Amino acid sequence: MIKAAVSVPPAGVIEGYRQVAPVIEREGDAATVDTTGVYFQQLNDAIRRLVADGVTTVRVTGANGQRYIGAGLRVPGVRIEVHGTAGNDTAMFMDGAEVEVFGNAQDGVGNTMSSGRVIVHGDAGDVLGYGMRGGRVFVQGDVGYRVGIHMKAYEKHVPVVVCGGKARDFFGEYMAGGVLVLLGVNTHFPEQPLVGGFTGAGMHGGVMYVRGTVEPWQCGAEVGITEACEEDLGVLRPLVEEYAEAFGEDAEAIMDGPFVRIAPVSHRPYAKLYASM
Amino acid sequence: MQQTFVQPEFRVRIDYDKCHKCGRCVQQCGWGVYDFAERPIPHDEKCRACHRCVTYCPAHCITIEKNALAFRENDNWSTNLVKGVWKQADTGGVLLTSMGNPRPYERIFDKLVLDACQVTNPSIDPLREPMELRTYLGRKPDAVQVESDGNGGFRLAEGGGMTNNLKLDTPIIFSPMSYGSVSLNVHRSLAMAAERLGILMNTGEGGLHEDLYPYQDHAILQVASGRFGLNPEVLGRAAALEIKIGQGAKPGIGGHLPGEKIDREVSATRMIPQGSDAISPAPHHDIYSIEDLRQLIYAIKEASGYKPVGVKIAAVHNVAAIASGIVRAGADYVYLDGFRGGTGAAPAVIRDHIGIPVEVAIAAVDQRLRDEGIRNQASIIAAGSIRSSADAAKAIALGADVVAIGTAALLALGCHLCQSCHTGKCSWGITTQKPELTRRIDPEWGAERLTNLVHAWSHELQEILGALGVNAVESLRGSRERLRSIGLDEHTCRVLGVKPAGM
Numbered sequence: 105m106i107k108a109a110v111s112v113p114p115a116g117v118i119e120g121y122r123q124v125a126p127v128i129e130r131e132g133d134a135a136t137v138d139t140t141g142v143y144f145q146q147l148n149d150a151i152r153r154l155v156a157d158g159v160t161t162v163r164v165t166g167a168n169g170q171r172y173i174g175a176g177l178r179v180p181g182v183r184i185e186v187h188g189t190a191g192n193d194t195a196m197f198m199d200g201a202e203v204e205v206f207g208n209a210q211d212g213v214g215n216t217m218s219s220g221r222v223i224v225h226g227d228a229g230d231v232l233g234y235g236m237r238g239g240r241v242f243v244q245g246d247v248g249y250r251v252g253i254h255m256k257a258y259e260k261h262v263p264v265v266v267c268g269g270k271a272r273d274f275f276g277e278y279m280a281g282g283v284l285v286l287l288g289v290n291t292h293f294p295e296q297p298l299v300g301g302f303t304g305a306g307m308h309g310g311v312m313y314v315r316g317t318v319e320p321w322q323c324g325a326e327v328g329i330t331e332a333c334e335e336d337l338g339v340l341r342p343l344v345e346e347y348a349e350a351f352g353e354d355a356e357a358i359m360d361g362p363f364v365r366i367a368p369v370s371h372r373p374y375a376k377l378y379a380s381m
Numbered sequence: 382m383q384q385t386f387v388q389p390e391f392r393v394r395i396d397y398d399k400c401h402k403c404g405r406c407v408q409q410c411g412w413g414v415y416d417f418a419e420r421p422i423p424h425d426e427k428c429r430a431c432h433r434c435v436t437y438c439p440a441h442c443i444t445i446e447k448n449a450l451a452f453r454e455n456d457n458w459s460t461n462l463v464k465g466v467w468k469q470a471d472t473g474g475v476l477l478t479s480m481g482n483p484r485p486y487e488r489i490f491d492k493l494v495l496d497a498c499q500v501t502n503p504s505i506d507p508l509r510e511p512m513e514l515r516t517y518l519g520r521k522p523d524a525v526q527v528e529s530d531g532n533g534g535f536r537l538a539e540g541g542g543m544t545n546n547l548k549l550d551t552p553i554i555f556s557p558m559s560y561g562s563v564s565l566n567v568h569r570s571l572a573m574a575a576e577r578l579g580i581l582m583n584t585g586e587g588g589l590h591e592d593l594y595p596y597q598d599h600a601i602l603q604v605a606s607g608r609f610g611l612n613p614e615v616l617g618r619a620a621a622l623e624i625k626i627g628q629g630a631k632p633g634i635g636g637h638l639p640g641e642k643i644d645r646e647v648s649a650t651r652m653i654p655q656g657s658d659a660i661s662p663a664p665h666h667d668i669y670s671i672e673d674l675r676q677l678i679y680a681i682k683e684a685s686g687y688k689p690v691g692v693k694i695a696a697v698h699n700v701a702a703i704a705s706g707i708v709r710a711g712a713d714y715v716y717l718d719g720f721r722g723g724t725g726a727a728p729a730v731i732r733d734h735i736g737i738p739v740e741v742a743i744a745a746v747d748q749r750l751r752d753e754g755i756r757n758q759a760s761i762i763a764a765g766s767i768r769s770s771a772d773a774a775k776a777i778a779l780g781a782d783v784v785a786i787g788t789a790a791l792l793a794l795g796c797h798l799c800q801s802c803h804t805g806k807c808s809w810g811i812t813t814q815k816p817e818l819t820r821r822i823d824p825e826w827g828a829e830r831l832t833n834l835v836h837a838w839s840h841e842l843q844e845i846l847g848a849l850g851v852n853a854v855e856s857l858r859g860s861r862e863r864l865r866s867i868g869l870d871e872h873t874c875r876v877l878g879v880k881p882a883g884m
Contacts, residue, residue: 144679193680197612199612254607256653372658375640379475380801
């Protein structure tokens with residue numbers, strides 16, 4: 105038998121972080137974890153233990169960039185509240201749980217996520233939703249570069265990312281499935297374009313909706329821009345309503361649009377690139 | 382339409398006096414070479430020289446010959462270059478090919494010889510004396526912790542720093558080949574063989590099909606840039622996880638599994654729609670630095686309960702520095718894939734001109750990790766054309782812990798190196814998803830052949846170790862003093878850390 109036993113990795117001394125367990129206060133099936141200055145391994149270990157012990161709401165306080173909060177969590181119905189800044193790869197590989205961040209989130213939110221929901225009351229960084237295959241991510245404000253990269257759908261699993269602000273270059277790059285929405289309503293950059301360049305570069309599945317105008321020069325060669333039709337608005341409405349509910353906004357005002365639809369012109373963009381030897 | 386200038390590469394000759402007119406060649410050929418009108422009529426231009434028809438012709442009346450069309454002699458313009466230009470003028474396409482780099486670069490393994498004991502220390506007979514091939518893959522502790530067993534002896538302390546190692550009964554494992562590029566029956570064969578041999582197979586980046594769950598303790602699951610077939614459940618199933626950065630056959634470029642290879646089962650395993658291209662980006666877009674690599678390694682560890690995580694890279698110019706970064710990023714093993722490694726599809730220009738030989742990569746990485754005092758922190762897996770047990774022994778002597786075989790494994794299953802995997806029409810049922818072809822491989826038969834091959838190589842390794850006078854493969858690892866070179870230049874010898882024969 106080849107078996108990899110679970111072990112706690114050797115603890116190195118990380119400057120500014122304590123290699124100690126966080127302070128936990130438990131009340132019934134809820135728990136508060138004070139993670140001020142605690143390293144990510146001890147924090148996430150504590151979350152996993154609490155969830156295994158039947159806790160359904162974990163309130164993480166004092167978060168200051170600790171990585172992987174909720175990573176790989178496979179327990180539906182579990183809710184993690186993060187107060188502070190959620191670190192890189194928040195909810196990575198997550199399958200079924202919910203993470204709500206009261207603050208900003210760093211890079212890689214929802215990376216390769218399977219299902220569940222993430223809500224960020226703030227801005228989020230780069231590569232949000234990389235390879236995401238299900239679940240929903242809502243960001244109130246702006247997002248970084250390469251957001252929604254390589255999202256993919258499979259049968260009933262359709263990932264959704266809704267960003268309330270603006271996005272940088274390569275929005276929806278390589279996208280293979282799912283729905284990626286950009287609203288442009290809550291932004292720190294009112295003077296800047298909604299999206300950067302290379303939007304949808306390499307896109308070969310799924311759909312993007314952007315509230316406002318996107319010019320062809322902002323897009324990759326693999327996508328086309330059209331006005332969102334009734335059917336598109338039917339897809340959008342429940343997502344916008346969920347966004348508005350999460351952040352206390354006016355769904356109808358957002359739905360006033362106008363929205364454009366950005367979608368691939370082919371699901372096999374490179375079929376003619378090669379000559380067989 | 383204009384006639385192409387590219388003439389058939391092969392001639393299919395049928396001795397019609399012997400031919401039974403049974404039509405088996407027509408049925409066996411995946412390339413559609415044969416028409417049948419009272420007797421089989423071959424279309425030479427479709428032949429890939431895979432010998433499927435030759436092997437199954439009951440009358441032994443088929444021969445495949447090289448089409449020996451003469452060109453005026455020209456050492457500068459090889460026939461292949463000329464044909465490439467014509468083909469690209471026809472199509473405007475990137476020339477696509479498969480399997481490993483076939484060009485006549487120097488083969489360093491063939492210029493290295495191993496030592497043997499004579500007179501001054503005894504050689505060992507492995508048939509009658511213990512000869513250990515067991516190898517542990519993963520991070521080793523800086524110091525072994527032992528404790529009393531209570532009976533006056535000692536045992537490894539709880540964990541002892543070895544808990545995250547994978548036990549291999551022989552230092553030969555199967556290299557990553559994805560379900561999608563190869564058929565499910567190939568994956569089943571590899572998985573069954575890995576279990577019987579006490580070794581590992583590797584899913585490649587196509588995910589772990591549920592038929593392989595019974596063998597999951599012998600499967601490495603790849604996390605590649607396309608993130609296909611990954612969810613926390615499969616992460617929890619695999620024995621180890623491997624971040625694929627690069628592949629020897631195509632360093633620095635991504636992959637496109639063409640839509641026609643994505644049938645229902647492949648689509649379910651990769652968790653992507655049927656019929657649409659599976660595109661793997663060139664880089665992981667969450668890894669732009671060693672720090673980012675560390676981030677992904679620990680993301681996978683966090684999500685998988687701290688299973689071993691390896692990193693596979695193509696051997697390229699600065700491989701030693703890169704490997705050092707990988708080890709410092711927390712990888713449990715570094716997988717070095719040399720420029721002769723195989724592929725299911727790669728642009729010929731990349732396959733044939735990018736990367737370096739695995740032999741120098743192993744030596745450079747092993748030396749660098751030793752110099753930095755971190756060699757114990759990760760194992761080295763070497764691949765990229767391990768063609769025999771001799772190559773395996775030489776790779777280990779140069780510094781590898783384990784070797785991985787891909788092409789050799791496919792050869793055991795019937796591959797004839799026709800370099801046409803990318804067409805999806807493999808007549809041997811290996812690199813295809815067409816049901817009428819994939820059923821040509823019975824997993825039980827395949828597993829037996831793979832088991833035979835690895836057993837045979839393991840016996841040969843034991844013989845080599847015996848001749849060297851050592852009784853464990855660990856004693857050969859990195860022991861370059863037991864290698865000599867014949868006809869290698871001084872610089873290469875210096876990089877390899879190997880003396881010329883006679884010194």
